[in-house]
Amino acid sequence: MFDRRKYKKYAKLQLKGRWKIPVFMTLICSLIILFLEAPDFRKFYEDYIQIMDSNIANIASSPSFYSQLRTLLSMLIEYVILFAQLHVYIKISRSPAPVYFQDFINGFNLWARGILAGLWESLWTFLWSLLFIIPGIVKHYAYSQTKFLVTEYQDLSITKAMKISITITHGHKAELFIMDLSFFGWFLLCALSCGIGIFWYVPYKTMAMTNAYHSLLKDAISLGVITSEDLVG
Numbered sequence: 001m002f003d004r005r006k007y008k009k010y011a012k013l014q015l016k017g018r019w020k021i022p023v024f025m026t027l028i029c030s031l032i033i034l035f036l037e038a039p040d041f042r043k044f045y046e047d048y049i050q051i052m053d054s055n056i057a058n059i060a061s062s063p064s065f066y067s068q069l070r071t072l073l074s075m076l077i078e079y080v081i082l083f084a085q086l087h088v089y090i091k092i093s094r095s096p097a098p099v100y101f102q103d104f105i106n107g108f109n110l111w112a113r114g115i116l117a118g119l120w121e122s123l124w125t126f127l128w129s130l131l132f133i134i135p136g137i138v139k140h141y142a143y144s145q146t147k148f149l150v151t152e153y154q155d156l157s158i159t160k161a162m163k164i165s166i167t168i169t170h171g172h173k174a175e176l177f178i179m180d181l182s183f184f185g186w187f188l189l190c191a192l193s194c195g196i197g198i199f200w201y202v203p204y205k206t207m208a209m210t211n212a213y214h215s216l217l218k219d220a221i222s223l224g225v226i227t228s229e230d231l232v233g
Helices: 004-015 020-037 039-050 054-059 063-094 101-129 133-142 146-152 158-168 173-181 184-192 198-222
Strands: none
Touching: 004 063, 004 173, 004 198, 020 063, 020 101, 020 198, 063 101, 063 146, 063 198, 101 133, 101 146, 101 158, 133 173, 146 158, 146 198, 158 198, 173 198, 184 198
């Protein structure tokens, strides 16, 4: 049974005494993203392209090319840091043991899986969005557990992880959507605090969503919809 209140309550208990690393991770990742989106970085990147070999520069002569390449670079880096963070939240959800900054660093070992999973999920969500916005939103929630599966089960293929995500979210996509909306008050608090609240909002929401993932997976296994063997390879 999907119970968002329980997942959020557990998130607070799981983070109690262990807020330091999640908050620090959020700070570091926010700074990285701000750097990638800063005007100075954009100018530096464009200047770098301009001094490349003339043949390459001719191919990449249009401003739209620079913009698209910059966007792709930022997106790939964001995938990498997202999966590094999820590595920590999975550990917090599985054990009451302390977490360390090294756990976050170890999460960067998932960079290749993070990029592939992020691109694969984004591609399919985009394709469904071409039909209309509603199918895109529905598929977003259908694929939403892929990143957790890829992080926790590192021998699981990206395509199989997405299929399992579709299976375990069947009948729960609306509940996941409502759970997302339930954090709107926290989002407003972040805005009112000039963004400072994000350092607690992101860990709290991610931890609660991690708990929802575990519950969806556990329920699917208990109902025989998937088996433990499905999570291998």
